[in-house]
Amino acid sequence: MIKKRFDDETMDAPVNINRVSAEQFCFYSHLILGTPTMGEGQLPGLGAACSEESWEEALDRFAEVDLTGKTVALFGLGDQVGYPMEFVDGLRDLYDFIVERGTTVVGAWPTTGYDFEASRAVNDEETHFVGLALDQDNQADQTAERLEAWLALIAPEFSLSL
Ligand SMILES: Cc1cc2nc3c(=O)[nH]c(=O)nc-3n(C[C@H](O)[C@H](O)[C@H](O)COP(=O)(O)O)c2cc1C
Helix, strand or coil, rough: HHHCCCCCCCCCCCCHHCCHHHHHHHHHEEEEEEEEEEECECCCCCCCCCCCCCCHHHHHHHHCCCCCEEEEEEEEECCCCCCCCCCCCCCHHHHHHHHHHCCEEEECCCCCCCCCCCCEEEECCCCEEEEEECCCCCCHHHHHHHHHHHHHHHHHHHCCCC
16 A cells, blocks of 8 residues: 555565565665564564564564664554554564664654554553554554555655655
8 A cells, every 4th residue: 555655766666574685674775664463462473373484584584784874664553452452562573673773763653543452562651653553453444544644744754755
C-alpha cells in the first residue's frame, strides 16, 4: 500500500526482510521498516514459531551494521483484541535495534483510537507508539486513513511529495 503511492524514482519496491543482506540493508539513507508481532509479543522468525526466517534472523545478520546518520520510519501490524497485553510489541525490538545503531527514527504515532491493555511499543507517557500501529484484524477500515496521515507525518523527513 505504501509503495503504490510513489513512483520508482521516489521509492524502491518493498522486499521481504528474509531476502535482505547486511550490505543491502546499509545501502539506503532512508528506510521504512515494517513487521507484524508474532509469538508472544515477538518479532517474527523461527523463535516465534513462524515457518520461515524473518526479522529475528535478519537482526542477527545485521548485528554489525553501522546505521549512523540514516533516517528510519517504522510500522507494525498487530491484533489489539487477541493480544491486548502485547499489542505490536515487536515494534519495540525493531526500534531498539535501530536506535542502538545511531539512527534517527521518525513517525511516532498517537495511541488514541486503539483499545489495548499494554504494549512495549509505546513511550513512557503512553501517548505514542514508536511507529505506526496497524490492526488489520480489528480495524482494517482505518488502515488507509492511518497510512495516509502517517505518510504526511514522515514526508518532510523522507522528501516525499504526497
Ligand atoms: C501465533 C500468532 C501470534 C501473534 N502474537 C501477537 C502479539 O503478540 N501481539 C500482537 O499485537 N499481535 C499478534 N498476532 C497478530 C498478528 O500480528 C496480526 O494478525 C498480523 O497482522 C499478522 O500479519 P501477517 O498477516 O503479515 O502475518 C499474532 C498472530 C498469530 C497468528
